[in-house]
Amino acid sequence: MQKIKLQIKIGRICAAVCITAFLLLVRQADATRLFFSPATGTRQFGDQFAVDIGIDSEGECINAIEAGVAYPDSALRAVDFSRGESILSLWVEAPVLKFDEDSFHFSGGIPGGYCGKISGDTGKGGILGRIIFRVSGFSVGKKSSPVARLEFLPGARVLLADGMGTEARLAVENAEFGIVESSTRGSVDEWGKILDDDTTLPEPFTVEITKDASVFNGKFFLVFSTTDKQSGIDRFEVLEMDEYGMRPGWNEAAKWKVRESPYLLEDQEKKSLVRVKAVDKAGNERIVEFIPEGFMMKEAPQGSKFGRMQFTAVAVGILLAAGVLYIRKRKRNLQMKNEEESDVSR
Template sequence: MRISDLKFKLVFSFLFCILFFVFFSGNILAAHLYFKVPENLVGVGQIIPVNVFLDTGGEDINALEIGVDYSRDLLKLKDWSDGNSVVNLWMERPGSDADKLIFSGLIPGGYNGKRGLLVTLNFETLKEGRAGVSLLDSSEMLLSDGAGTPAKLSINDFWFYVKEGASKLESDKKKDSDSPEDFKPEIDRDDSVFDGKYFLIFATQDKDSGVDYYEVKEGEGGFERAESPYLIRNQRKKQEIEVRAVDKDGNERASLISFVPVYPFWNGGIIIAVIMILLLISSGVYIFKKKN
């Protein structure tokens, strides 16, 4: 074989491999999570929003459990937001004081796209250095196939730089003036939840700053922080229950539901009434017989 032929074959094979990868990479690449920040260089003592995005790699994803680690000597998690997230329901929201930052969510119907926002993590920069944000190996995403099949997930580390004197991060985000989306709480009872007692369920989204918390007010009582499912305190009292969703900028959306407890006849006052009636009848029969 001549040297020039061998060279041609080597060059061709090399080029073919590269081009094969480029051509097919859109199809065989796993789903992957990636981070985006407004600037890659920020100053000390600033709040930097780190957006966590999902590229599903052409697949439909409907459930995810994500663990995030970060340079704890350089960054402090101040807050987080699910505003405009593709996740509709959370099993576990990001915690700001956990050792590991883990969140789990559900997307009924699935999401298939390249730029699905999951959460925004707001970090405060503590000191100079190269700040890293990465995903834990335990992170998982599942396909919307009815079988709970794990999606292939690729994980890349992400870095940005913190330097004293770097330009102040200007936020182009205007204050959220919209309330969370309208929602309808529901009341249910199931023997697998709260020992069969009545509970309240509710869920909504906020398309801007994200839902911060919920509050529930039973009857004439005050509002108290609550999570769904919420065990109704006054199980036997007919009352109006108000649920309030509050977003990160303090906007509220409230919804009322009437609670009318219904108990089987062997529970509560009806059986007492039956006993009383029986006693009255017995007394009446006894008195009648005695007179005769």
Template sequence: MKFSIFNFRCPIFDFRFSISKVFLLVFLFLPVFAFGASLSLEPKEAEYKLGDHFGVKIRLDPEGECINTVSVDLSFPNDILVVEGIDFGESIVTIWVEKPSSLEIKKINEIGKISFSGGIPGGYCGRIPGDPGQTNLIAEVRFFVPSMIVGEMGERTEEIKILETSQVFLNDGKGTLAKLNLQNSKIKILPQSGEGLNEWREKLLNDTTPPEPFEIQIQKDPAIFDGKYFIVFYTTDKETGVDYYMVKEGEREWKVAKSPYLLENQNLDEEIKVKAVDRAGNETIATYYQEKAKTKEKTIPKKEISQKKITEILTLSLLTLILIIFLGFLFKRKLLPKKKKNN
């Protein structure tokens, strides 16, 4: 699904997309494509040997405009290359809608295709003048050339490609689809043994910092999940990036999840935990203590005490009333003999 983030609200990135309005504006009031942007792979050309590990970076150049949504489809020759991981740690994209985790690497290698998409709140307008670094990174895909390839292999030249289905949208409030210039990466595989250095593995081993602390929010909206309760959550990781999330409701098992997440327990009477795991395996857990459960725990005893007090007051009042009547009766009996004597 392709989309643009231009109708978006907080908290915790509770965002919605109005696809029909986007296309109505695009086709009726705007040209099909407007302005331009570039998606490129780095390095443009390179040579690798058997056993080598290397990274290919996907970069965005808005070419004078501001971009708020990026959707990338990437293909690679999966008969000679293996994806080891994808690094989103330094990405300019902060809200991911589709982001493959390490749990999906096997499937990615089977089909030879990677897809990811997300948004940049406020838009990305290019590198800031004077910035020494390249701040236009979307992601880095880490590849491995197996040292043992079935069949005899000579020198091969292949391409890692950004597919034509990739899209970027301008940050103009209209969801304008920008014309894309694509630059692929041409790689040459030599039938020789390489050094086998694995920078990606080293980066994972050196990453001991867990994802940033975050909060869980419970929400309910008639337009989402048929009006049922769901939770939203989001965090970042400064090193290798958040890999995936897991949710645990009460005593249930942990489940891999994405935000927004429909709650199994709609009674809201259990503790909820969300675990953010980065690509090095570091974890941060956020816990939501159900307010409804707390209210029940506090209210029930109060009701019991209140009823007890009411019973005691009623009993005491009744006894007091009986005592008053009895005393009145005795007082009346004492007065009657005196009246008779006077008569």
């Protein structure tokens, strides 16, 4: 009887263990995955290559991601980050790559959510960003490693698009690359080839002027955004210009400035021309503009800011020229006087 009870007890324990293991496997299979692509390979000193940060939501709809990536700076140097094919359209924290650091963080959102790759989509889908690495070969004070491991930092989070900010179950998959000093193939520059092949302008976009009590103390600001499917957007530049080509409210010519969206307008009366330039990492540009109703470029009239600036410039030029002539004349007179005194002393 005792033997039978023991067998039953052992059977129950085995069944419980099997059920638990099965549930864990199911839970892992259903978890949203963060991964690198490619995740393996061999690189050599001097190589410059791209690694995608990808996500597979396993059929669930997600709308926010927060993550960090670590890499060995003794072997790799992160030189750029491309958002060209990213599913994140709202960046809360864009990656900042620093020469003396071996990790970075990023976070962003997807208005409307992302529920996985759509059937028929020929793109990669699920890309959060692309890291550009250079195999440095050496680092001051650090020994180069034959293996470079990319890892997601603890604390990564993915939120479901359920209206409640529920955290998705998450599984992370790291990457590992072998590093060699040299090979018969020579070093490669995958990123350079991407830039050379990119001759396409950033995607068309529009700009919108709006205001909100919670943003810039209720003042008018400009909103803009676009993507670039090849090398990715490098920067946005903004130019505000009045009808005389001047910076609104300033006695200086209008100039392009590197800015992010949202951008606080200098001309709160919205009477100035506003241009926004999107520049991708290959240098291709697309410019769009906001033209106020009735706006028309004019020549600077007499007494205008521009006219006064021209007059001031001319006046300063004349004064400088007169000063130079005066100094030269005085120097020449002194030289002649010294020569005369020298002759008399003889």
